[in-house]
Every structure is written in C-alpha cells, then in structure tokens.
Amino acid sequence: MIRYGSQQIDEDDIAAVVEVLRGDWLTQGPAVERFEQDLAARCEARHAVAFTSGTAALHAAAAAAGLGPGDRVATSPLTFSASAACAKYVGATPTLVDIDPATLNLRVDAVPDGLDALVAVHYAGLPIDLSGLAHRPRVVIEDAAHALGARTPDGPVGNCARSDMACFSFHPVKPITTGEGGAVTTNDGALAEALRRFRNHGTVPTPAQGGWAYEVRSLGLNYRLPDIQAALGSSQLRKLEGWIIRRNDLASRYRSLLSELPVVLPPAAPEGHLHGYHLFAVQVPERRRIFDGLRAAGIGVQVHYVPIHHHPLYADLGFEPDDLPAVERVYAGLLSLPLHPGLSDADQDRVVAELARLLVP
Numbered sequence: 001m002i003r004y005g006s007q008q009i010d011e012d013d014i015a016a017v018v019e020v021l022r023g024d025w026l027t028q029g030p031a032v033e034r035f036e037q038d039l040a041a042r043c044e045a046r047h048a049v050a051f052t053s054g055t056a057a058l059h060a061a062a063a064a065a066g067l068g069p070g071d072r073v074a075t076s077p078l079t080f081s082a083s084a085a086c087a088k089y090v091g092a093t094p095t096l097v098d099i100d101p102a103t104l105n106l107r108v109d110a111v112p113d114g115l116d117a118l119v120a121v122h123y124a125g126l127p128i129d130l131s132g133l134a135h136r137p138r139v140v141i142e143d144a145a146h147a148l149g150a151r152t153p154d155g156p157v158g159n160c161a162r163s164d165m166a167c168f169s170f171h172p173v174k175p176i177t178t179g180e181g182g183a184v185t186t187n188d189g190a191l192a193e194a195l196r197r198f199r200n201h202g203t204v205p206t207p208a209q210g211g212w213a214y215e216v217r218s219l220g221l222n223y224r225l226p227d228i229q230a231a232l233g234s235s236q237l238r239k240l241e242g243w244i245i246r247r248n249d250l251a252s253r254y255r256s257l258l259s260e261l262p263v264v265l266p267p268a269a270p271e272g273h274l275h276g277y278h279l280f281a282v283q284v285p286e287r288r289r290i291f292d293g294l295r296a297a298g299i300g301v302q303v304h305y306v307p308i309h310h311h312p313l314y315a316d317l318g319f320e321p322d323d324l325p326a327v328e329r330v331y332a333g334l335l336s337l338p339l340h341p342g343l344s345d346a347d348q349d350r351v352v353a354e355l356a357r358l359l360v361p
Helices: 011-021 030-043 054-064 082-089 189-198 227-237 240-257 287-296 312-317 325-331 345-359
Strands: 047-051 072-075 093-096 117-121 139-143 165-169 182-186 203-205 214-216 280-283 334-337
Touching (some): 030 227, 047 054, 047 189, 054 165, 054 189, 072 082, 093 312, 182 189, 240 280
Parallel strands (some): 072 093
Antiparallel strands (some): 047 182
C-alpha cells in the first residue's frame, strides 16, 4: 500500500530518543524545553509551548485566550473537527465561514464583524492570508497543523505576525512528528504562561510557602509532552527544510503528470509564499468510484475532510448545504493523493497511472 502520508524516521531520531531513555528525565525534563526553544527559533516566535497533541494545543489556545460561554468562534468548514471542537471545549459557540475555491482556505473577506475569535486553518499547508481580514476578532488563532515549514511574506508560519497564537500538530503524517504531539507559538508572554499553566493542571508554584508548595488557580489538564517525544521533535526539526523542499518537488511533479487528466489541481502558493504541501488534494469526478478503485489498487488515498457541518455533533450550528456552497462543491470531488518526503518518483508514477486508468477507461 502506498500511504497518503508517512513519518520519516532515521538513526539520528532513534539515537535522540535512546539518549533520553538512558537519562534521568522521561517527562517534565530538559528535552521539552530544548524542543520548545528549537521550535520557537524555527518559527521566529518568542515562545513555544509543547502539548500532547494538536487538539490539545487548540484547546489550550482557546482556554488561554479566555474564550468561554457566550463567545462566538469562527473557523473553516473544510478542516478536522478539532478546529471547531476547541471552541466547544471551553463552552464557546463555533460558527463557520465558507471557503474560497481559489485557496481552499476560509474567505477572510467574509469574516463577519462581532466575532470573539477566529481559528484560521492553513488547509493542506497553504498559508491563509490574514492580511485580508474584513474584521479582526479579539483573538486570532492559526490552526497551522498542516503548515510547519511554510512561509508568507511576513515570515515563517508560526511567527504570529498577524495572530495571537499558532497551533501545530506532530502526528506521524504531519511535517514533523513526535509520535503524537502539538505546540502553540506566541509572542505574548502572558499567553505563554497561561498555556503552560493549562497543560499542567492549572498549577502555579508558590515557593515562598515552601519548596513543595503550589496552588491550583484555574482549571487545566495534563497535556504535558514527554521528553522522549520532545527529543524526537528536536531531531525531526533539523530535517524539516529538506522535507518541505521534497514535498514541493513532488507537488510540482504531480502538476506536470496530471496536467492532461480531468482533475482539478489544488491551489498553488502565490508569489512570496512557500506552500507546506502537507496534502495534495485534487478534485475528481465520481469520487467514490475513484477512491474505491485506487484503494483496491493499493493506493492509500484519503479525503480531507468531511465538512464540519456534516457531522451530527455540529448539527446545532444550523448550517444547511446552501449556506456554504463553495465547500459543498469542493468536497464532492475532493481526494488526497499520496504525498510525503519518502514517496519515490516510481511510486508517484504508479499513483498517476492508476488514477489515469480510472479516469480515462
């Protein structure tokens, strides 16, 4: 099976994990702080705070921002559930803004006034252009799970040039992996401190009362990333740039190989931007037949994503298909082809050949 995404693990990664296993700290140790420093430097942000997953990072960002009951939080309908669930986790109400078919990101010019927060998704690794926001909510959180290593004219995604926080995921199919894991970058010291409290049960040390003393001042969770995983993350970060180059090379090759086939190619990055290419999501006719045919041929295609308002959990948002016409049109044919740094040219040729066989019988 040619997988749509896959981790890349080498001997350096293994050695980094083994070093931690042979040391004194498995969690809450120096490897986590090193990883946070490495990530902040890579993103050109002042702070990075590591979490157990990208979902935990989004939850923490919503909590650190003070979002709660009565607040409205907009996101894209074309994303994983966590982008909307982070609002529900803190008692806020998610809402949706339709996508721009030219980017597959939400339409920043359609963001309504009066929102409390925006979770801006960088779909497939293409950075969303936040400079075009019609109305800037009180809080802007980037869902950058697909976009570590991508760039805009403002710099690397994660530098929070136009946001308050940026959230990343380190699942095995993402740009780098820690097995499972996530992080939030920010330039705001108070937000960084709130994020750290939230991932550690809301506790605050009170050394004046004794070296053991602490207080729980707010509700939090155990969202701490272990040192074993943090060490893997630091090792992976050193290879990120080369992997992004390879992803872009593969995407360019797909564009050439697919140019004569009846598919809609994904949006390319505009001038001055670097695409992260976490996904290469085309649009095809008869998506179910093509999907099943490729899976039967050993091609591990996937669909990203079932739109948020299609899920029963979000039925109470009240969206009908006619309310979000752009995402409905795109979703009808959406299909993610295999794309990861370990994908060989030969495997990519096979993907295209099987797709062509199904599209042009």
